Amino acid sequence: MLKEHFLDRFHRNERLVGLSDGVFAIVLTLLVLELRIPQLGPHPDAAAMWAALKGIQSKLVGFLLSFLFVASVWFSHNQLFKLFDKVDNAMLWYNNFLLLVVCFIPFPTALIGEYPRNPVGITLFGCIWILVPLLIYVIGSRAYRKGYLHASVDLKRYRFLRRMSLVYAPISALPILLAWKAPTLAFLFYILMMIGGIAAGFFVKVLEE
Amino acid sequence: MLKEHFLDRFHRNERLVGLSDGVFAIVLTLLVLELRIPQLGPHPDAAAMWAALKGIQSKLVGFLLSFLFVASVWFSHNQLFKLFDKVDNAMLWYNNFLLLVVCFIPFPTALIGEYPRNPVGITLFGCIWILVPLLIYVIGSRAYRKGYLHASVDLKRYRFLRRMSLVYAPISALPILLAWKAPTLAFLFYILMMIGGIAAGFFVKVLEE
Amino acid sequence: MLKEHFLDRFHRNERLVGLSDGVFAIVLTLLVLELRIPQLGPHPDAAAMWAALKGIQSKLVGFLLSFLFVASVWFSHNQLFKLFDKVDNAMLWYNNFLLLVVCFIPFPTALIGEYPRNPVGITLFGCIWILVPLLIYVIGSRAYRKGYLHASVDLKRYRFLRRMSLVYAPISALPILLAWKAPTLAFLFYILMMIGGIAAGFFVKVLEE
């Protein structure tokens, strides 16, 4: 009884969630640091200020997109880990790899914000869009195989959502090919995927209630 | 019983609070990074140092105001979410949008600190003052409509405070109009609103005890 | 019963602790950002590198001291808040003011690291040493007066420690006067006070066991 209680506490691992939320919170706020206020003369008028802000427009858009994308990943991470009764060492490490990918998000986003017509930034961004669902699939599969899911989880629906995350990876690769012909179109593709994902998040339920 | 316990844990969503507190903590401390120490010669005397600090006076004031404003928003966020028994996906996303606005606060505050007589900074700052109470209203309304409030919440008082946050938004818009004639006055208006809000926070009670 | 449970959850306010730990963690790691690696030629030898590191020696010392000082304040904060059964709105705000002071610590520490013989940095640093125990006294007094202490707290010992924090404030002011004659001596005074505080933290017990 005592040992079971200990093992239960040992495997619940609230620190996985604590570390992850910390990393998500920091990445969400990192990009504001990129938004340096424009250096103008001592008393600029309003028109000069608007013009200066237009000059950092791409950084403002980059901040907005990076925020929404990271928030989407947090949303999925949150939904997924709530289904588990326990996690093991391997899942801790898979989660660390996922956090590594999340930490990297500000870099290609800044690259796209600065050079929107260059395919390299979108290629790096696309790699993240491939890696995130793959790692979520790996984590979800291990929990399923090892029997770490809570008894109330609807297994049919779980398997469906897990398969969806596997389908998501190759679809995320398509815009990378497009990026070398029409980078703006490829980028719009990702923005639409993100908006779709956020909209789905409002309605999709992991459980029948 | 087992399923209810699972759903209860599922909907409590302590991670919403964990992510939010992380974002608030980072935004609170971000502005200190803006306070670069002055670059003087090898052995400046005390008078030269005071003069140099006076030169970054506006940044010091910006740091102070930004801190108190973000702390006020955290205070309201804290009071609000303690009243809920559960949150749903839509509320998770409304909260993400609120965090987006919070993350943006350091930018207009820095703009005002650097160019205090320019109306653009105050206009952006005012937009945040409009968006924050609106988003709090949206979150509070959904919780009310969906019945997520704890059974002990005084509904009459709750409706009153919710209506207050709706009244707050247009009042926050007034100084924006003023900003184009008298920016300093408009800024003082916001400082007074903030001090009033902090003072109210000391006394207002969400519950009769 | 239901209402009591709600009020208990309402007043426990774990978010005060969550926000505070976030701010402490960020301030603890902020100064590493100040440690920029030296810019040398393409293949510097070991001697050139040591020389370059000696050049940022004052920043390394500033990092170390700032870390230990903030860790000391966290230690006291941790010990204090564990004694409370509940906190109220006023205490939430007093704690916000304490966090404001904590967020400011990296600034004078960096100033001292850069200009160790200038009294201004030590004066600002000393103000923090005065404000921190005063705010801890104010928080501790309110909890005592309002009866928020846990029933097991040894009140005699509590009153003694509370009085100590009041004595601490004027003692912390002494080196400020010294700073204008002998800044290095004043700084050593603070370092000794900090080492003494850390050593005391190893042994002092808030409770008889």
Added chain:
Amino acid sequence: MLKEHFLDRFHRNERLVGLSDGVFAIVLTLLVLELRIPQLGPHPDAAAMWAALKGIQSKLVGFLLSFLFVASVWFSHNQLFKLFDKVDNAMLWYNNFLLLVVCFIPFPTALIGEYPRNPVGITLFGCIWILVPLLIYVIGSRAYRKGYLHASVDLKRYRFLRRMSLVYAPISALPILLAWKAPTLAFLFYILMMIGGIAAGFFVKVLEE
């Protein structure tokens, strides 16, 4: 009974874990700030961009290694503290010293990334590799001596792992000597030790189940 409950809450000290996770999360994401996007002309082509990214290749590798190393330390920290029923003041301070070392990790990693053939960076890096297992040994020993381990901990295995961390320290010192002859080899040594540590983390169990 009341007092026991209070002492139990007092000594559990979840804030040690909260502060530590905050520090780990920040250090994990700090290095991305070092990855500044390359400054090229207004419309660089893909080839120019790849070339520019190759120029910051060492920083990208530094980011990756720093992340994995800090994640490894977090993993050990997580495993260790889950075994304790309580912590005391001395352990709080030993943990603060451990966090101090963790906060410092980005500095030598950046140094190695910038000057991979210089022995100084590897020497500093090696010191961290010596200090981390030593501090973990000190924390683990105190918990063992004072009887803070949970009753279900397998003491024989605990003593073995504790001894391992003591053996780890001198082995970590070997590459420092190597660094002055063959810095690249010394660095590879640490990478192999880290990969070995991560692989071991997948399989090693603190408890028989």
